[in-house]
Amino acid sequence: xxxxxxxxxxxxxxxxxxGRHRRLTIILVLVVLGxxxxxxxxxxxxxxxxxxxxxxxxxxxxxxxxxVAALKPNDSRTVKVGFTSTVMPxxxxxxxxxxxxMMVHPGTVTSxxxxxxxxxxHPETGQAIMSVVPGRAARYFKKLQCFCFHQETLxxxxxxxxxxxxxxxxxxxxxxxxIIVSYAFFPVKKHT
Amino acid sequence: MxxxxxxxxxxxxxxxxxxxxxxxTNHKDIGRLYIGFSVIMFLxxxxxxxxxxxxxxxxxxxxxxxxxxxxxxxHGLVMVFAAVMPATTGLANYLIPMMIxxxxxxxxxLNNWGFxxxxxxxxxxxxxxxxxxxxxxxxxxxxxxxxxxxLSVQGGMGVDFAIFxxxxxxxxxxxxxxxxxxTIFNMRAPGMSMMKMPVFVWSWLITAFLLIAVFPPLVAGxxxxxxxxxxxxxxxxxxxxxxxxxxxxxxxxxxxxxxxILLLPTAGILPHILSTFSRKPIYGYKAQVYxxxxxxxxxxxxxxxxxxxxGMPVGAQLYFMYSTMAISIPVAILFFxxxxxxxxxxxxxxxxxxxxLGYIVLxxxxxxxxxxxxxxxxxxxxxxxYFLVAHFHYALFGGPVMGIIAATYYYLPKITGRMxxxxxxxxxxxxxxVGFNLTFIxxxxxxxxxxxxxxxxxxxxxxxxxxxxxxxxYILGSxxxxxxxxxxxxxxxVGKKATAQVWEGARGLEFTVPSPPPYHTFETQPxxx
Ligand code: HEM
Ligand SMILES: [Cu+2]
Numbered sequence: 001x002x003x004x005x006x007x008x009x010x011x012x013x014x015x016x017x018x019g020r021h022r023r024l025t026i027i028l029v030l031v032v033l034g035x036x037x038x039x040x041x042x043x044x045x046x047x048x049x050x051x052x053x054x055x056x057x058x059x060x061x062x063x064x065x066x067x068v069a070a071l072k073p074n075d076s077r078t079v080k081v082g083f084t085s086t087v088m089p090x091x092x093x094x095x096x097x098x099x100x101x102m103m104v105h106p107g108t109v110t111s112x113x114x115x116x117x118x119x120x121x122h123p124e125t126g127q128a129i130m131s132v133v134p135g136r137a138a139r140y141f142k143k144l145q146c147f148c149f150h151q152e153t154l155x156x157x158x159x160x161x162x163x164x165x166x167x168x169x170x171x172x173x174x175x176x177x178x179i180i181v182s183y184a185f186f187p188v189k190k191h192t
Numbered sequence: 193m194x195x196x197x198x199x200x201x202x203x204x205x206x207x208x209x210x211x212x213x214x215x216x217t218n219h220k221d222i223g224r225l226y227i228g229f230s231v232i233m234f235l236x237x238x239x240x241x242x243x244x245x246x247x248x249x250x251x252x253x254x255x256x257x258x259x260x261x262x263x264x265x266x267h268g269l270v271m272v273f274a275a276v277m278p279a280t281t282g283l284a285n286y287l288i289p290m291m292i293x294x295x296x297x298x299x300x301x302l303n304n305w306g307f308x309x310x311x312x313x314x315x316x317x318x319x320x321x322x323x324x325x326x327x328x329x330x331x332x333x334x335x336x337x338x339x340x341x342x343l344s345v346q347g348g349m350g351v352d353f354a355i356f357x358x359x360x361x362x363x364x365x366x367x368x369x370x371x372x373x374x375t376i377f378n379m380r381a382p383g384m385s386m387m388k389m390p391v392f393v394w395s396w397l398i399t400a401f402l403l404i405a406v407f408p409p410l411v412a413g414x415x416x417x418x419x420x421x422x423x424x425x426x427x428x429x430x431x432x433x434x435x436x437x438x439x440x441x442x443x444x445x446x447x448x449x450x451x452x453i454l455l456l457p458t459a460g461i462l463p464h465i466l467s468t469f470s471r472k473p474i475y476g477y478k479a480q481v482y483x484x485x486x487x488x489x490x491x492x493x494x495x496x497x498x499x500x501x502x503g504m505p506v507g508a509q510l511y512f513m514y515s516t517m518a519i520s521i522p523v524a525i526l527f528f529x530x531x532x533x534x535x536x537x538x539x540x541x542x543x544x545x546x547x548x549l550g551y552i553v554l555x556x557x558x559x560x561x562x563x564x565x566x567x568x569x570x571x572x573x574x575x576x577x578y579f580l581v582a583h584f585h586y587a588l589f590g591g592p593v594m595g596i597i598a599a600t601y602y603y604l605p606k607i608t609g610r611m612x613x614x615x616x617x618x619x620x621x622x623x624x625x626v627g628f629n630l631t632f633i634x635x636x637x638x639x640x641x642x643x644x645x646x647x648x649x650x651x652x653x654x655x656x657x658x659x660x661x662x663x664x665x666y667i668l669g670s671x672x673x674x675x676x677x678x679x680x681x682x683x684x685x686v687g688k689k690a691t692a693q694v695w696e697g698a699r700g701l702e703f704t705v706p707s708p709p710p711y712h713t714f715e716t717q718p719x720x721x
Contacts, residue, residue: 017378017379020378021298021299021374021378024373024374024377024378025298025299025370025374028369028370028373028374028404029370031404032366032370032404032408033408034408035404035405035406035407035408035409036408036409036411036412037412038408038409038412039408039409039410039411039412039413039442040412040416042409042412042438042441042442042445043416043427043438046435046438046441047435050435088431127431127432129430129431129433135503135505136505149433184430186430186431186432187431188431
C-alpha cells in the first residue's frame with residue numbers, strides 16, 4: 001500500500017527523475033557559487049565594519065580640507081596622544097617619532113613628524129601601516145597628511161622627515177583621555 | 193515494510209578487478225572505497241600522532257622544531273579532512289540509499305568523481321615531506337591546521353600544496369553533499385516521508401547543508417591566501433594594509449561548523465545503535481531532528497569564540513560567548529534522548545554498543561570542557577594551551593571517531609556478510625578507553641598549568657604528565673590495530689555468516705536485505721507504511 005505523502009512519494013518514470021535531479025542539482029550548484037561569492041564579499045564587509053567600529057584600530061583614509069573649516073576646537077579638553085614606531089624584519093631602517101607624546105585639544109589641527117633614515121648601503125622601499133588603540137578611538141583620529149599606506153624609498157644613508165598632520169574630532173568619548181597611535185614600517189617586496 | 197526481492201543473477205554482474213573500483217558508480221562500492229581510504233588515512237594521521245607524542249615523551253628535542261610543526265599540522269589536516277570526513281561520507285554513500293529505499297545515489301557519476309578526488313588531495317598533503325627528503329622544498333605546511341596569516345602568507349611551498357589539497361577536498365565534499373541532498377529529496381521510497389526518515393539520514397541532510405554553506409567561503413579564503421602569496425595582493429598581509437585577523441574570521445566561519453560537520457553524522461548513527469542493543473525504539477525522534485536543525489543553524493553564528501584573544505570589542509565577546517553556550521542546549525537534548533533510548537532497555541554490550549556508550553561518555557567530557565572554553569574570560573588563560581588540545585580531542589575523537597568505530601562494527605557484518613571477532617572487538621574498546629583517557633586527562637592538567645600547544649619542548653615541571661600522556665598514546669594507537677585485524681579477518685571471509693538482520697534488535701530497511709546486500713538493492717522500490 002503506497003502511502004502517498006510528501007514528495008519522493010511515488011517512483012516516477014526514469015526520464016522525469018533525471019529532470020528532477022538536474023533541476024535540484026543546478027539549484028544547489030548555484031547556492032554553492034553564491035556562498036563562494038559570499039566568502040569574497042566578507043572582505044569589503046569586514047573592512048567597512050572595522051572602519052565603522054574602529055575594530056583593529058583602522059582609521060579610514062585622510063580627510064579633506066573641508067573638514068578643517070568645520071572644526072570647532074574644544075579647549076576645555078585635553079587628550080594625550082602617544083606615538084610609537086616599529087620597523088618590521090627585513091627593513092634596516094631607523095624610525096622614531098619626533099614627539100613621543102603630545103597633549104592636544106580635540107578639534108585642533110596638530111602636526112608632528114617621524115624621523116626615518118636608511119643607514120644601510122643600499123636603497124630600500126618600505127610602507128608604513130598605522131593603527132590606533134583603543135580601537136574605539138580610531139574613528140576620531142583624523143589624518144590630513146600622512147606617509148602611511150604608500151611606498152617610500154630611501155637611498156643608502158638617506159634621512160627623511162615624514163610629516164603627519166592630524167586632529168582629533170571633538171566627538172571622541174569623554175572617558176578616553178589618552179590614545180596611542182602606532183606606526184609600523186614593513187618592507188615592500190617587489191612582486192614581478 | 194517489505195523489501196524488494198526481485199534480483200535475478202543478471203543484476204549482480206559488474207566489472208571485476210581494478211576497473212570495478214576506478215569506474216564504479218555503485219553507491220555501495222563507493223561507500224566501501226571511502227571507508228577503506230579513511231582507514232588508511234587514520235593510520236597515517238595516527239603515525240604522525242605517535243611521532244608527536246614521542247617527541248613530547250621527554251623534555252628534549254629529537255625532531256627538529258620546524259619538522260615538528262609540519263607533523264602537527266599535517267596530523268590535524270589529515271585527521272579532519274582525510275580521515276573523519278571520508279569516513280562519514282562513506283557511511284552516507286553506503287547507507288542512505290538503503291535506508292530510504294532507493295536503488296542508488298541520485299548522481300552516481302559525480303559520486304565516483306567525489307571519491308577519486310580524495311587520494312590526490314591526501315597525496316598533496318603529505319608529498320612535501322618526501323620531496324624534502326630529496327632536497328626539494330622545505331617540507332610540508334607548518335602553520336598549524338588553522339593556517340593563520342601571516343605564517344601562511346610567508347610559509348614555504350608546503351602551504352601551496354595544502355591550498356591545492358583543500359581545493360580538491362572541497363570539490364569532493366561539495367559533490368557528495370549535493371548528491372546527498374538530491375538523493376534525499378528525490379529518491380525516497382513510497383511512504384518514506386521526511387519525518388519518517390531514519391535519524392542518520394536527517395543528520396546527513398543537515399551536514400550536507402552545512403558543507404554547502406561553509407566550504408565555499410573557505411575556498412574563497414584560500415584563494416585570497418594564494419593571491420597574497422603569489423600575486424602581491426594584501427588581503428591578509430598587514431604590510432599592504434591587509435588584516436591577518438580577516439583570515440581568522442574566514443577560517444573559523446568554516447572551521448566551527450566543520451566540527452559539527454564531523455560530529456552530526458555520528459550523532460545520527462548513534463541512536464540506531466543504542467536502540468538496537470537496548471531493544472527499544474529511538475526515543476524523541478522529533479526532538480533529535482529539531483536539535484540537528486538548531487545545531488546546524490547556531491553553528492554558523494558562533495565562529496569567533498576561537499578568537500577571544502585576537503582582540504574584539506567587549507560586546508562581540510559577550511555575543512560570541514552566549515551564542516556558543518546556547519549550542520549546548522540542543523546538544524543536551526540529544527544527550528537526553530540517547531539516555532532515554534537506553535533507559536530501562538534490555539541492554540546487551542556487543543562491541544558497537546560499547547563504542548556507542550563510550551561515545552556518550554567521552555563526547556560528554558568534550559562538550560563540558562567546551563563550555564569552560566566558551567567563557568570569554570576563562571579562555572584568556574586556556575586558549576592555545578594543552579587544555580584546548582585535550583578538549584578538542586575529547587570532542588573529535590570522543591565524538592566522531594568513537595561514532596565511526598561504533599558504526600563500523602555495527603555495519604561490518606552487513607557490509608561483508610561476516611561477523612567479526614567479538615573478543616578482539618571488546619579488547620579494542622577497553623584498550624581504547626584506557627589509552628584515550630590516559631593520553632588526554634593529563635593534558636587538561638598540563639594546560640591549566642600553562643603548557644602551550646604546538647611546541648616540541650617544554651619546561652621540566654611538565655615532564656611527568658607528558659610521559660603519562662605519551663604512554664597513553666601508545667596504548668591508544670596500538671589498540672587501533674585490533675580494529676585493523678578485525679577488518680582484515682572479515683574481508684578474508686573468516687567468521688560466522690551474518691544474517692540479514694545481523695543484530696537481534698536491529699530495525700530499518702537496511703536490515704531487510706541479505707548480508708552482504710546484493711550489488712543492486714531495491715530495484716523495485718520497497719513501500720514504507
Ligand atoms: C591516536 C590518537 C591521537 C593522538 C595521540 C593525538 C595527539 C595530538 C597531539 C599531541 C597534537 C598536537 C598538539 C599541539 O602541540 O598543538 C594533536 C593536534 C591535533 N589533532 Fe590529534 N591526536 C589523535 C587523534 C586525532 C583525531 C582523531 C583528530 C581529528 C578527528 C585529531 C585532530 C587534531 C587536530 C585538529 C590537531 C591540531 C593541529 C594543529 O595544531 O594545527 N587528532 N593531536
Ligand atoms: Cu568553534
